[in-house]
Amino acid sequence: MGFSAAARAGFLWAFLTLLADQASKLYLLFIYELPLRYPLMISRMLDLTVEWNRGVSYGMFQQEGEVGRWGLIVISVIAAIGLSIWMGRVKTHLLAVSLGLIVGGAIGNAIDRIAYGAVFDFVYFHVGTFSWYVFNIADAAIVAGVVGLLYDAFVLEKRRAEK
Numbered sequence: 001m002g003f004s005a006a007a008r009a010g011f012l013w014a015f016l017t018l019l020a021d022q023a024s025k026l027y028l029l030f031i032y033e034l035p036l037r038y039p040l041m042i043s044r045m046l047d048l049t050v051e052w053n054r055g056v057s058y059g060m061f062q063q064e065g066e067v068g069r070w071g072l073i074v075i076s077v078i079a080a081i082g083l084s085i086w087m088g089r090v091k092t093h094l095l096a097v098s099l100g101l102i103v104g105g106a107i108g109n110a111i112d113r114i115a116y117g118a119v120f121d122f123v124y125f126h127v128g129t130f131s132w133y134v135f136n137i138a139d140a141a142i143v144a145g146v147v148g149l150l151y152d153a154f155v156l157e158k159r160r161a162e163k
Contacts, residue, residue, distance in 0.1 A: 003088055010087040010096030010103075017104025021137040022111060025120050034122060045127050051134040052118035069113055076110035094156065098148030105138035105145065 003011070028034040028048065040048040054064060080103045087099040112119040121134040 006096040010100035013100030014104040017141040021108035047124040051121040098145040101141040101145030105142035108138035
């Protein structure tokens with residue numbers, strides 16, 4: 001028994017997400033040395049900066065101790081395993097790719113927590129007085145994956161049921 005084409009696409013996107021996330025972080029930290037040069041203005045609305053997130057999404061539930069850090073790592077790994085099992089069983093490409101984006105992002109951020117004790121966030125988007133949270137490629141992939149899951153659940157699933 002092999003994986004469906006959709007599941008294989010999901011695993012590929014998980015790998016590509018993880019690769020892009022870790023490559024961008026390694027480059028910015030150790031080759032470009034962003035911690036010595038930030039903030040770097042890319043445009044009037046986009047800067048590269050350095051933020052170490054010890055919490056979860058959007059900096060919620062900050063964890064200063066080792067117990068919290070390792071707790072978040074364990075939760076990320078368990079979530080990645082569970083979502084990977086689900087991904088291996090799906091038949092639709094959007095669902096598989098959405099799960100792959102979340103898995104790749106979760107693993108990328110877990111690697112940061114293991115290596116640095118916190119997640120390296122560096123993309124800072126702002127418009128006028130509006131300011132968004134600092135994030136990274138893994139975070140963006142997770143958000144895109146969740147949007148894909150919601151679209152599949154609330155739009156595509158309804159269409160499939162009507163057929």
